[in-house]
Each structure stands twice: as C-alpha cells, then as structure tokens.
Amino acid sequence: MKTDEAVSLVKAKLPEKRFNHSLRVAETAVKLAEIYDGDKDKAELAGILHDYSKYDDLGSMYQMVRQYDLDSDLLSYGSEILHGPVCAVIMENQFGVTDEEVLLAIKNHTTGRAQMSKTEKLVFIADYIEPGRQTPGVEEIRDLAYNQGSLDNTIYEISKRTVLYLITKDITVYNATIACLNYYNYSDERVKDD
Template sequence: MNTDSISNYIRDHLSEKRRTHTEGVRTTAAELARRYGADPEKAETAALFHDMFRGADRDTLNRYVDELGLDPGRYRDNPNLAHGKIAAEIMRRDYGVTDPDIINAVRYHTTGRPGMSLLEKVVFIADAIEPSRDYPGVEELRKATWRDLDEGCLAALSRTSKYVKSRGIPLDEDTAKAEAYFRRLMENKNGE
C-alpha cells in the first residue's frame, strides 16, 4: 500500500510528540511482525493509521462518532476509545484500505479483544512498548513481549485494567473480555 497520503496527514495534523510515538509504533510493530511471523508491511500500515485521530478535539471526534454511526453511548465524549474506531472507519472510507486485518488492528489497538489476530496483537503491544513510552513497568512489559507475544498482551491488558479501575472508570467490555481470553490462553500454554 502506498502510505504517502497517511504520512502527509501525520506530518500536517499530529503534534511532534504524537509523530514520534507513531514512528515508534511503526518500527516496533515491524520488528515484532518479523519476530512473530506477521506481515511487516501490514503492521507498519496499521501503525501509521492507529493514532491519526488521537489528538483531535472532542467536538471533532463526536462529529465522527455520529457521522460514522458508532455507538454514541460508548464512544461519544470518550476520546480514548473513539479515536481507534474512527481511524479504522476513515482508513477504509477515505484511504481505500480494505484489508480487514489491518482495519481491526487499528480498531482494537487501544482495547484489545478476544481472539485477536497476530497482526492485531503486534500493533496492540507495539503501541504500549514503543521506545518513547516511559512509564512504570514498561521495561518488564517489553521483556515479556519479546519472550512471548501473548504474555506481553496479557501483561498490557492487566496493567490497563488495574489503571482504569484505580481511577474509578468503567473498564471497556472489549478490554475485560480480552484480558480473560489472554489469561485462559496463557494458562493453556503453561499447562495450568
């Protein structure tokens, strides 16, 4: 896929910090894809699109929620959850990306979901561990991810669940289901 148009969008619309993050996700996703057997080009494409609406103001996001027919109860006034869903729809509608795996990698990069494809896992965890990320526990998360992709995803989901619950915010149902899915997956892998 020709990524010139999304690269131009990133240059013109994202802050320097968000551009650095996006580039970090792109390179990390490509490395993880090579390591675990996903398509690096698809991983890079999804990474470029994943946060295209992350810095958009609330009114713009709400307008897209309405325009794209997204669940207003879930996504209106909720930039953390809405930005990936909006980006997935816009990449399909305005950029001609039709690969469902790339679209889902963007759609679920924040929340995860049960049964994520290899590409979805790669983009999800690359978003959490790219080099500019600096938060307590990120080094352990990076190590877990390079040991085992599913272990890294579970660790990231568990961390998100704890953080969201500590703030008294309801946990998104996709995240809760994804965490339970990866917990069972790891138990099966470890023979528990």
C-alpha cells in the same frame, strides 16, 4: 495506501511528538512481526496511522460513532477510547484503506479485544512498548514481548495492568478491554505458570 503516503498524512495532522510516537510504534510493530512471523507491511501501515484521530474534536468523533453505527457504548468515553475506532472508519471511508487486518489493528490498538488477529496483536503491543514509553513496568512487558516468545502472554499482561490502573483511578473500563483480558487469560497460546 502506501507507507510514504501514510507518513505524509500523519505528519501533516499530528503534533511532532505524536508523529514521532507513531513512527516508533510502526518500527516496533515491524520488529515484532519479524520475531512472530507477522505481516511487516500491514503492521507498519497500521502503526503509522493508528493515532491519526487522537486529537480530533470530541463532538465530531461522537458524530462518527453514530454515522458509522459503531458500538454505542463508545458514546460514554472520551478520545482515549474513541480515537482508534474513529480513525479506522476515517481510513476506510475517506482514504480508501481496505485491508481488514490494518483497520482492526487501528481500531483496537488501545482497548484490545478478544481473538485479535496477529496484526492487531503486534500493533497493540507495539503501542505499549515503543521505545519512547516510560510507563512503570514497561521493561518487563518489553522483555515478555521480545524474549519470552508469546504474544498472548504479553497481551494478557498489558490488559491486566491497564485494567488495574484504570480501576485505581476510578475510570470506567471499556467492555472490549475486559473481554481482551478475560480471553487472553484463558488463551491456549498463553504460557501459564504452574
């Protein structure tokens, strides 16, 4: 799928605010790809498409989980977790997106996972730090991403903050997010304080 096709597809489906967010994620992912020698085209495409299913009907998303044999644990979660994996199967099966890195970046942009590809890392981080985000502490994460030279450190900090936030709100943490946190806590590429 070409970038202009992806933009048209997303623009036709998403509310303007979410569409603009998707464009900012794509732009941020491209900036990060330039810094970390990633594939700008893959990062941009995944960034544009990542929230395509954000507002899909929950019942339809559960059907997609069953139809495409996705992780059955997803059936215990709402659209915040489901929209990434569902979007990835829609992009592959309905729109012919075949690039595995792009599909994985879409699938895991919210939860992360252990051993992410570079494109996954770029989109995961971009979704968290795009300029429209005002999450408390986001400036520290932006500084890590843009100035500290480690995707793995940034992923660890995002995962840690996400897990802590969910725990304080008594929200169940998806297993891939825990795996992401644990993996990047011990990553050889993560710069640890002594």
